[in-house]
Amino acid sequence: MSTAALAIEAQLVSGTWTDLTADVLASPGPRWAYGIQGSGPLDVVASTGQLSLTLRNDAGNSVSTQGAYSPNHASVRTGWTYGIPIRVVMRHGAATVFSVSSLTESSGTATATTSASHGLATGDWVTIAGAVETDYNGTVQITVTGGTTFTYAVSNSPSTPATGTITATQAYVRFRGKVREISPEPGLYLTQRVQVTAYDVMRDLLEADVRELAIQVNQAEDTLLGAVLDALPSAAQPPARDLDAGIDTYPYAFDNVGGGVKAARLIKDVVQSGLGLCFATGDGTLVYRTRRARAAGTSVYTFSNSMRPGGLTVPSSLDAAYNHVWATVHPKTVDAAATTVLFAASGTPPSVAAGETLTIWGDYRDLGDVRRLIGGTAVVDGVLATDGTDYAANTAADGSGADVATSVAVTVTAFASTAKFAIVNNHSATVYLVTAAGATHLQVRGKGIYDDGPQTFEAVSVQTYGDRPVAVNMPYQDDPNLGQSAATYLEAQYRSVSEQVEQIEFLANDSDDLMTQALAREPGQMVTITESLTGVAAVDAVIQRVEQEIALGASGPRVLCRFGLAPASPFAIWQLGTAGGSELGETTVLGF
Numbered sequence: 001m002s003t004a005a006l007a008i009e010a011q012l013v014s015g016t017w018t019d020l021t022a023d024v025l026a027s028p029g030p031r032w033a034y035g036i037q038g039s040g041p042l043d044v045v046a047s048t049g050q051l052s053l054t055l056r057n058d059a060g061n062s063v064s065t066q067g068a069y070s071p072n073h074a075s076v077r078t079g080w081t082y083g084i085p086i087r088v089v090m091r092h093g094a095a096t097v098f099s100v101s102s103l104t105e106s107s108g109t110a111t112a113t114t115s116a117s118h119g120l121a122t123g124d125w126v127t128i129a130g131a132v133e134t135d136y137n138g139t140v141q142i143t144v145t146g147g148t149t150f151t152y153a154v155s156n157s158p159s160t161p162a163t164g165t166i167t168a169t170q171a172y173v174r175f176r177g178k179v180r181e182i183s184p185e186p187g188l189y190l191t192q193r194v195q196v197t198a199y200d201v202m203r204d205l206l207e208a209d210v211r212e213l214a215i216q217v218n219q220a221e222d223t224l225l226g227a228v229l230d231a232l233p234s235a236a237q238p239p240a241r242d243l244d245a246g247i248d249t250y251p252y253a254f255d256n257v258g259g260g261v262k263a264a265r266l267i268k269d270v271v272q273s274g275l276g277l278c279f280a281t282g283d284g285t286l287v288y289r290t291r292r293a294r295a296a297g298t299s300v301y302t303f304s305n306s307m308r309p310g311g312l313t314v315p316s317s318l319d320a321a322y323n324h325v326w327a328t329v330h331p332k333t334v335d336a337a338a339t340t341v342l343f344a345a346s347g348t349p350p351s352v353a354a355g356e357t358l359t360i361w362g363d364y365r366d367l368g369d370v371r372r373l374i375g376g377t378a379v380v381d382g383v384l385a386t387d388g389t390d391y392a393a394n395t396a397a398d399g400s401g402a403d404v405a406t407s408v409a410v411t412v413t414a415f416a417s418t419a420k421f422a423i424v425n426n427h428s429a430t431v432y433l434v435t436a437a438g439a440t441h442l443q444v445r446g447k448g449i450y451d452d453g454p455q456t457f458e459a460v461s462v463q464t465y466g467d468r469p470v471a472v473n474m475p476y477q478d479d480p481n482l483g484q485s486a487a488t489y490l491e492a493q494y495r496s497v498s499e500q501v502e503q504i505e506f507l508a509n510d511s512d513d514l515m516t517q518a519l520a521r522e523p524g525q526m527v528t529i530t531e532s533l534t535g536v537a538a539v540d541a542v543i544q545r546v547e548q549e550i551a552l553g554a555s556g557p558r559v560l561c562r563f564g565l566a567p568a569s570p571f572a573i574w575q576l577g578t579a580g581g582s583e584l585g586e587t588t589v590l591g592f
Contacts, residue, residue, distance in 0.1 A: 002508065002515040003093030003556045006030070008053060009139075010086040010179070012079030015155055017087070017138055022062040023069070025054040025193060026552035032088060032175040034200050035279050035523040035545030039502060039566035041322065041470055041490045043544065045268045046279035046523070049200030051088065051175045057184060058192035069194040070184040082182065085239075086198045087283075088175040089139045090519055091127060093556065094512045097169050100128070103136055103162035110136055110154040112168060117147045125173050125283065126150070130166040133158040139171045141283070172519040174548065176200065176239065176284035201280050204236040205267060211260040211361070215377050215416040215449070216253040220246025224253050224270045224476070225278070225288055228263050236263070238286035247290050248274050250476040252332045254416035255375020255449040258363050273476040275486055279523040282546065289524045291489075295569035299540055301517055302528040303504055308560075311505035312531050315497035322494040324469040328456045329483035330476065335447040338378040341367055343419055345442040349397060349434035352408070352425040360421040362444065379414035379446030391423075392441040393431045399438040404431055412444050419444045455480055459487035461495050470494075493567050501529045501541045501565050508559035518548065518561040526568055541565035 008024050009017040024030060034049025059066040067073030071081055102113040112128070120126065120142060127139045135158040142150040181197035213231045216224055222243040229237055250273065254266065271278045275291040315321070343362035352358045366372040384390045386405045393408040395401030407427035413420045421442065425431050433442045457480065460467075472490060477483065494500075504527075508518035521527070521543055529539045545564030550557045 002510070002512045004508070004515055004519065004559055005091040005093065006550060006552070006557045007089040007139075008086070009089060010080070011084050012077065018079075020055065020062075023056045024552070025056055028052075028054060029550040029552050029557075030088065031547075031549040033545065033547040034175065034202075034282065035543070035564065036277065036566075037545060037564070039320065039500070039544055039564065041325070041472055041494055042272070043566070044271045044275075044277055045264060046202050048203040048206060049175065049177060049280060051086065051177055051198040053196050055194045055196055056192070057194045066188075066192070067184075069182070069196075071182050073184075082180065083178050086177060086179050087173055089125075089127070090172050090174050090557075091169055092172075092512070092515055092519055094515070095170050097167050100130075100166035100168050103128075103131060103166055105136070105154055105158055105160040105162075108153060108155070108157070109151050111145070111149060111151050114148045114168060118150065118168070120144055120150060120170060125171040126152070127169045127171040128152075128166065129169070130164045131162040132164040133162050136162045136166070139173065173283035174519070175282050177203075201238040201284055201286060202264065204232075205264040206262055208232050208236040208263045209260040210257065210263050210266055211415065211418060212413075212420075213254050213257055213266075213416050215255065215375055216250070217377065218249055218251060219253060220249050221270055221274045221276060221290070222246045222288060224250070225267060227254075228266050228270070229286070232263055238280065238284055240283070240285040242281075242285050243288040244276070244290045244293055246274065247292055248477065248479070248482065251478055252334070252375060252377070252449050253476040255332065255451070256373065256475060257415070257417045258373050260418075269475040272472065273474040275474075275489070277524060279544075281522045287524060291569075293524070294526075294542060297526045297542070297568070299526045299528040300521070301513075302530065302538075303506070304530040305532060306510070306514065307504050307506050307531065308510075312501070312529070312534060312536070313503040314534055314536060315500050315502060318465050318468060318497065320494070320500055320502070321463075321465065321497045322468045322470040323463045323465075323491060324458075324460045324467050325487045325491040325494075326456050326458055326469070326471045327483050327487040327490070328454050328471070328473050329478055329480060330451050330454050330474070331478040331480075332375075333450045333452050334377065338380060338446045340445060340448045341443050342374070342376045342379065342446050342448060343444050345433065345440050347440060349432045349440040350423070350442065351397070351430055351432050352423050353430050354425055354428055356425055358423045358425075360423065360442070361418055362421065362442075363418045364448070366448065366450070373417060374451075375417045375449035376414065376419075376446040377449060379412075379419065379444060381412040381414040381419070381444070384410045384412060388435070388441075390443050390445065391433055392435045393427075394434050394436065395427070395429055395431060397432045397434065399432075399434045399436045403436065407431070410442075414444065414446065455483060457483040457487045459484075459491035461491060463495060493569065499539055500567050501536060501539055503562055503564050504529060505560070505562045508561050514561075515559065518559050521563065522546065527563070527565075529565075540568035542568055
């Protein structure tokens with residue numbers, strides 16, 4: 001049997017993690033799930049990850065306060081509220097506890113020296129304990145600087161060197177998110193429990209609108225994803241990013257943003273255009289992996305008849321099989337000159353009171369078909385001229401009054417497919433954006449970007465089960481060769497259910513190896529599955545989703561783990577200079 005330690009921590013004070021574990025009830029025990037829901041060719045971006053737990057709300061809790069976890073209670077615990085960060089930290093019962101012989105601080109960075117070689121890697125999480133100067137203690141992400149040294153960030157400039165009997169133990173952050181739901185159970189003499197739900201960063205991306213996003217020209221996937229994230233409010237951004245360098249360059253991207261779309265929608269457009277994967281890991285890092293990362297990946301562990309009874313799910317129908325794939329790419333056309341009217345106000349003329357500023361947003365449209373949204377580049381923005389080209393201003397709503405354009409300042413900020421007008425009225429009376437002829441007049445010009453000729457490519461094989469089609473849209477991809485390659489790749493990946501495994505479930509406590517897999521594995525990693533009775537033999541699969549349920553007991557947590565899986569790449573790609581990966585036509589095919 002293998003054991004583990006569990007901690008539930010929340011930031012009751014910004015930047016400081018407080019351990020709530022003593023108040024976490026065993027029934028129902030904590031559970032969490034995150035990653036990509038589903039395993040099909042369109043399942044490329046993670047859904048919302050969720051943590052559920054129950055807290056003790058009676059006076060027997062760790063702060064001896066009834067109502068400590070009721071947000072509206074007079075005695076609510078300081079800092080306990082909606083939106084605060086919360087995380088799950090676990091440690092392997094068999095983990096080596098390293099003695100820290102020296103721990104110093106300089107300019108917000110702590111340097112630890114262990115008494116023996118630690119074997120850790122940059123990016124690992126480590127729990128530091130035992131320092132008298134408590135700012136050093138906690139679960140931190142490290143940068144390895146030597147075989148016995150590593151550094152990490154520390155707050156509040158603690159005294160240096162640290163004192164005490166200090167230890168370092170490798171840890172795993174299995175979930176990080178924000179508290180979203182707090183539901184106290186009523187009744188002074190009843191259960192006195194609080195149900196808590198937290199969501200990971202994917203929920204922020206699903207809810208956040210992206211509007212102020214510049215058109216992207218000749219940029220790769222990682223740059224596009226970074227632009228989306230940078231356009232979000234800081235509170236909606238992931239705590240960390242790990243974005244593979246892009247392998248495709250898109251002539252134009254974000255021409256389909258319009259008046260604001262959800263960040264997750266744009267991320268999916270980028271990821272699907274390159275057949276990559278995007279997900280959050282347990283510690284909240286937003287990850288992008290290219291299609292080549294999957295094709296070049298190697299298995300990190302083999303599950304061989306080690307699942308719990310009933311703990312293997314293989315496709316039981318043809319729902320997971322696709323032998324007829326259409327992939328659509330979108331070559332764009334662009335106006336030759338920046339003279340096209342991308343937006344023109346219509347209807348009732350906007351009015352601006354004296355001394356006031358009016359803000360108007362306008363989506364770019366094809367004025368030959370105003371129902372059609374378009375993108376724009378080389379947009380004429382900044383402070384517009386007062387000569388009537390792009391706006392008019394009049395003291396009467398019907399245009400019969402005085403022309404006061406020189407008393408009105410209009411500034412345009414242009415984005416990928418929308419523009420923001422700031423209209424300042426410096427006149428002594430209300431003005432209307434209308435011409436002397438009574439026509440509403442406010443516009444912006446530039447080069448229109450049009451999706452005029454989508455091209456669809458097909459890959460199909462004859463199978464005894466008949467025709468199972470799927471259509472894959474690649475909104476920013478314009479290369480017809482990649483369109484055909486994408487169809488061919490996906491058809492080979494999904495044509496057969498015999499090489500697919502949908503899910504495995506195992507009890508981590510059964511062995512140290514299984515506990516390591518439960519704690520260390522993340523979406524995007526490859527594992528190998530063998531199970532004799534179903535005939536699954538050495539099938540490689542990529543982890544899409546991680547789900548874990550904890551039963552708390554006197555001997556430690558019982559950890560039930562599930563991995564949702566997707567087919568690995570049907571090909572090994574050609575990599576120059578890599579043994580086993582560069583024998584073109586023998587062990588591999590040319591990657592795309």
